[in-house]
Amino acid sequence: MNAIKCDRCGNYFDCNQLRLRGGSCSGESFGHISVRGENNHCCNYDLCDDCVKQFFDFMHDTSKIVGGESDI
Ligand SMILES: [Zn+2]
Numbered sequence: 001m002n003a004i005k006c007d008r009c010g011n012y013f014d015c016n017q018l019r020l021r022g023g024s025c026s027g028e029s030f031g032h033i034s035v036r037g038e039n040n041h042c043c044n045y046d047l048c049d050d051c052v053k054q055f056f057d058f059m060h061d062t063s064k065i066v067g068g069e070s071d072i
Contacts, residue, residue: 004031006048013048019067030065 003012016031030052033045047055056062 004046007045008051011048018065021066
């Protein structure tokens with residue numbers, strides 16, 4: 001088991017079930033976010049599926065994800 005800890009809510013999960021829809025990243029799992037400036041890489045965050053959904057909710061862009069428990 002390779003549990004990942006969600007950096008937002010602290011939940012442990014094995015892997016993300018959600019997938020990104022469309023574009024060049026179609027079919028990729030989502031859950032790892034990199035934060036960086038224009039030139040410098042800063043840090044990475046892991047997000048569980050719940051927080052992924054809330055993130056896309058926040059961005060008003062839930063059409064970008066498919067799979068998991070999501071009913072979209
Ligand atoms: Zn989470």
